[in-house]
Amino acid sequence: MNTRFSPLALPVAPAPTFHNNAPNVAQGYIQNFYNGQYVVPEPVPDADLEATFDRNFIEPAETEHWESARKALREHGIIVLSGPPGSGLKITALRLLRLELPMGSPLTYLEPDWSKPQVKALPRKMGEGCVLNMSLRSPEVPDESFGRNLTEYGRQRLGDGHLTIVLTTPEVWEGMTASDTQALTFRFGPPDAKTLVGRELRRLGASDRVSWLSEPGFSKVWASGPRPDDALRLARMISSAKHQDSLQDILDEFTGWLHYIEDTLLYPAEITPKPDVLTTRSVLWSAALLNEGSPRSVITSSDLLLKELGVSRDLKDIAQDTTTPKKLRAARITLDGDHFVLDSTRSNLDRAVLRHLLKEFSGIRGPVLRWLRTLLSSTSIPKQDVGPAIDKVVALAAEGSDNELLKTLHTDLTSARRALAVRALTAAALDPEHGAYVRNQLYRWVKGKTSEDVLSLVAKICGGELGVQRPDIALTRLRLVAEHAPGDCPELDEALSRLAEVHPTETLKAVHNWLDDPELRNAGRCAFLVLAGSTQGRALLLGRHGERLDLPEERARLVRVWRVAVKGQELDSPAGRTLLEWGELMDSDVLPPGTDYLLAEVLEPSLSLLAMELFGTRTPAWQRVRDAAMVIRENRKSTESVT
DSSP states (O other), X not given: XXXXXXXXXXXXXXXXXXXXXXXXXXXXXXXXXXXXXXXEEEEOOHHHHHTTSTTXXXXXXXXXXXXXXXXXXXXXXXXXXXXXXXXXXXXXXHHHHHHHSOTTOOEEEEEEEOSXXXXXXXXXXXXXXXXXXXXXXXSSOOOTTHHHHHHHHHHHHHHTTOEEEEEEOHHHHTTTTHHHHGGGEEEOEEEOHHHHHHHHHHHTTOGGGGGGGGSGGGHHHHHTOOOHHHHXXXXXXXXXXXXXXXXXXXXXXXXXXXXXXXXXXXXXXSOSSOOOHHHHHHHHHHHHHTTTSOHHHHHHHHHHHHHHTTOOOOHHHHHTSOOHHHHHHHTTOEXXXXXXXXXXXXXXXXXXXXXXXXXXXXXXXXXXXHHHHHHHHOTTSOHHHHHHHHHHHHHXXXXXXXXXXXXXXXXXXXXXXXXXXXXXXXXXXXXXXXXXXXXXXXXXXXXXSOOHHHHHHHHHHHTTHHHHHOHHHHHHHHXXXXXXXXXXXXXXXXXHHHHHHHOHHHHHHHHHHXXXXXXXXXXXXXXXXXXXXXXXXXXXXXXXXXXXXGSHHHHHHHHHHHHHHHTTOOSSSHHHHHHHHHHHHHHTTOSOTTHHHHHHHHHTTTOOHHHHHHHTTOOHHHHHHHHHHHHHHHHHHHHHHHO
């Protein structure tokens, strides 16, 4: 009798909260799971809903198709809105849904989490109005039938009183499903920027500043046709300004300090001796990346960039080089004690300089990306300087959907640098504005062939705050890590154990789904063995007091998944090592009573080589398992002979 058995710890996670009558995310994960693909229901933020009200809504440009879009939505249950990112399509879609649905109908955003678009992964009953965001490219092109299946899906949902609007971009949609959905696809331009800024200022309680928008300085801004996202950013800048005298600074910051950068910063200040233009720019770009860091870090970074640009220097060149203080002065960098500042009077100048570099110097993009990759992993730059640099790289990549820039974090980071990357990528993945893009990239990173470092990085992210707040998103990526990890991956073990602790139900159901799908079974086996090898995981599988062993359905499922996990395995395998560990825990009375009989049920049908090797260890636990297996076998034979 296991007199020393104590309950296994299994904390209960707090229930998530949702708004706008949106479905539970964990429920959506289970209900919409299809062949490793699923669509995540997202609550519609209150601010988005408010923007669709009569008093707030601003019609998009090119509204001649407005009534046609409404008619197509009513008749087909689904339409496609196509336009560039940030052009206000979400609000337009919500407005259309509110016009065509009964008042008070729940609205839901749908975020695909799939490698290849499949209609079967879309929800069947997920609210009466859904906005499906397909503006990001999926790793795989959908089947030719996707467009036809999508229109049929719309008709079926229409019969249930549901409407769906797909958001996409011309680049993503063209050639993928465009021909089958052409009659249901509509393009609307962004709303008038000046009107949008005025409306936002009133909403922010700054109605007295709407008159500023007619100042001559704004004429070029309105003529440029800024995106709604940028217009809202401008409204926030105007609202937070101290007085109207700062209007020119607001306009300069909004336009990325373009004239100041191009007319002043890119050229050396008048000092003697004057560094060359290339050296000055390398120092400027390094200072923008490492703003408020140490001068030594800036010069080290500048040297790394010059090297990537093909500038070779011998000892003679180094001896004749301009001194660090003069290089900083030439780049108009101010020293503040042991650190430097890149013009504190111009807000966000550092990021503006980096944006300008990436946009206007596309001819040296390759060397610039290699420079970033080298710098972020270099141990010659202190951790306290690298951290803000990583934050900027992630932020700039997210706002510009720059895949290659984000991949500069793919490099072989030390544990300290990896922790910085995990923090920055986690914050970006949870960001309301750019989170979907970053989560999509994390998916793509682990979907194809990738390095162990990348797998470990993504697993670490998924086992942290991303997994706590979004277990659905984290589990999908951890499944891909489990599929591609060549061997032991401690970060995967930690992540799954963490999710088993904070989201036990979602984690267990996900692993069962993977094991039930032949295409996902390897990942399911890996994940199951990780759970079986951790304290939290064992509590999840067996129950805190071993109560799952007494529930026939739960016990049968556990026997089944164990059999899948050990099939064809040997003692020197993850499955074999996990079973050996369970044997030791049974001998130490850590596992609940009845575990030995459970394992006997697992091993008895085949009595494989693995079973014989386990029985051969001759430990008390495995002797009990062997004896129980023999009894089960004899009972089964007796039953078979009678029948």
